[in-house]
Amino acid sequence: MKTAAVPSDDQIDISTQSIRDTIRDAIVDRRLAPGTKLSEADVGALFNVSRTLVRAALQALAYEGLVNVEKNRGAFVAYPSPEEARQIFATRRLIEPGILREAAKHMGPSHLQHLRQLLMEEGRLMAERGQTARRAEIKASGDFHLMLASMTGNAVMQRFMDELVARSSLVIALYGQSAISSCGHQEHDDIVTAIENGDLDRACHLMIHHIDHIEADLDMRENKGSDLREAFGL
Amino acid sequence: MKTAAVPSDDQIDISTQSIRDTIRDAIVDRRLAPGTKLSEADVGALFNVSRTLVRAALQALAYEGLVNVEKNRGAFVAYPSPEEARQIFATRRLIEPGILREAAKHMGPSHLQHLRQLLMEEGRLMAERGQTARRAEIKASGDFHLMLASMTGNAVMQRFMDELVARSSLVIALYGQSAISSCGHQEHDDIVTAIENGDLDRACHLMIHHIDHIEADLDMRENKGSDLREAFGL
DNA sequence: GCGCAAAAAATCGTATACAATTTGACCACT
DNA sequence: AGTGGTCAAATTGTATACGATTTTTTGCGC
Structure with a gap:
């Protein structure tokens, strides 16, 4: 279950900015479909960081218009009208x-x-x-x-x-x-x-x-x- | 303590956005001089909220270019060159x-x-x-x-x-x-x-x-x- | 079987706790 | 007196804990 084998065994200090950039790339490349929910816990688990950093990254992306954060519901990949x-x-x-x-x-x-x-x-x-x-x-x-x-x-x-x-x-x-x-x-x-x-x-x-x-x-x-x-x- | 009856006695739920707006107004009105340090603890004490919300507000303001956040040093009111x-x-x-x-x-x-x-x-x-x-x-x-x-x-x-x-x-x-x-x-x-x-x-x-x-x-x-x-x- | 209410689970919002880093002070030494 | 170094205080970085809200599930009556 913890097969993070690919990059290296343990992750190498992933900061807020890297998380933000990685998610943004994924969105812009459409590896993340619009409307997809970005659960704080899930994303945090993927990057092996706490929700704190994920939240910061998601808020920044919301400011850029790439994700929508709905109060008490979560963050979703933007679905531009x-x-x-x-x-x-x-x-x-x-x-x-x-x-x-x-x-x-x-x-x-x-x-x-x-x-x-x-x-x-x-x-x-x-x-x-x-x-x-x-x-x-x-x-x-x-x-x-x-x-x-x-x-x-x-x-x-x-x-x-x-x-x-x-x-x-x-x-x-x-x-x-x-x-x-x-x-x-x-x-x-x-x-x-x-x-x-x-x-x-x-x-x-x-x-x-x-x-x-x-x-x-x-x-x-x-x-x-x-x-x-x-x-x-x- | 739960008497939320009057909106004046205790604070009336100050959210991240209000903090951000208040600080921004203060900066734009120059009640906060450029270069002033915005300590998370101090700001939090003023608004009676934890550092968590203050950090979110400061990060947003940094994105707008109104404050500079220096890693491990803190946030400062922007001093535009x-x-x-x-x-x-x-x-x-x-x-x-x-x-x-x-x-x-x-x-x-x-x-x-x-x-x-x-x-x-x-x-x-x-x-x-x-x-x-x-x-x-x-x-x-x-x-x-x-x-x-x-x-x-x-x-x-x-x-x-x-x-x-x-x-x-x-x-x-x-x-x-x-x-x-x-x-x-x-x-x-x-x-x-x-x-x-x-x-x-x-x-x-x-x-x-x-x-x-x-x-x-x-x-x-x-x-x-x-x-x-x-x-x-x- | 269907709809609805209540409980359970999951998720977000905020506060607090602890680790890491910086800053300032004090003291020894030249 | 000036310089350098070590330690203590303060501040930020990150994680965790707990309460609030939403969502799902369960169970009951119809």
Whole structure:
């Protein structure tokens, strides 16, 4: 029963932050289905820590919008409503063009190379098959936007984008149709090209359309989503 | 002892959220000076709760950027560096025009009236003297921006603006020179007028200049601010 | 067999207890 | 007097304990 054989016999001091990051990765990668209950005792048992640390991690995740905590009932992996999803993408449309311009200001040749490198990795993943590859693809797609944010040198914007990308990943995993990401990759490429050419207006234009396309590919009909599924126990 | 009859004698169930809000108000109003240590035991004693709840509140505030938590040392009221301050205002310049346009989309006559009402209250406070009035003035000035955010109907933007306004208030309290706010009030008024006239371009323009003016009024020389003072035990 | 009430179990909310780390003081020593 | 080191006090980090609330189960009457 205590077969924790894999990483090493005993765990090596897992702190609140690691717990939070691990759970977040699991949520964003959709290894944890939306609506799943995250019992404090269960999670604590998995990480071999007390409920105290688990609670702290769950509260932080609640602040990021990745889990919902209901008083006296527990924490659940967030199940973003279509309305929430729209708000998330509306916010991205609002701030990402600005981030793009700000990032471009501070961008040098090495930064552009990093972006190209990321795109290559993204393309490589796209070619592969299987759920693992698809998860990595979604993740890489988000990393492109995060890298732009990091290039602004603005920690506040970076944190906002962290949250937006994480929640977007959750939404895409929930409502996404699938074939879309290929388009997304090409659009990332076009955006970088526009930046390289110094045509920021075009880059922003492309960025907005890119976000539009991501959102347009979602199938946010309620049946797939809201209460029914959760009511049936998963 | 169980006479919960009157809500005054004993405390009336102070939850984590109330603690967080109370501390935040105190920070934003600058009743708690930046750099002040927030000892878990002391705060807990003040609210008559255990350290558990205080810790939760402090962690949440740390996430909002209003307190810094240093491992094994404790929580301190944030002391935003000039660099942080610039990033905060850069972020506001980036998103507030968008919020303005988004809010204008959903705005009806009643919304405009609410804005006007807020401005009147702001003007009334401006006329008064004393530190209390000045605090209320800073708060009211922030409320204007928050009300615009709430009018977008977008909870994500609203949360972002909550954080930005709170941190801005802290920065203004720290580095602000004083006489400025009068200008700010007039600028708020002009923005509303532009919205009423349907001239959104002008409103956005005014908004950006307004944020510029707020930032320009700050005196962010390091001596007043960063490490020295904190190093000297305050 | 079905529905409902009451008890039992499970889970969360909060407080307290104990371990680990930091901070400050005191004292010996150069 | 100044410096370094060790110990004590205070503070945070984490776990555990206990009460409150919710959920499930049980048992009874119909």
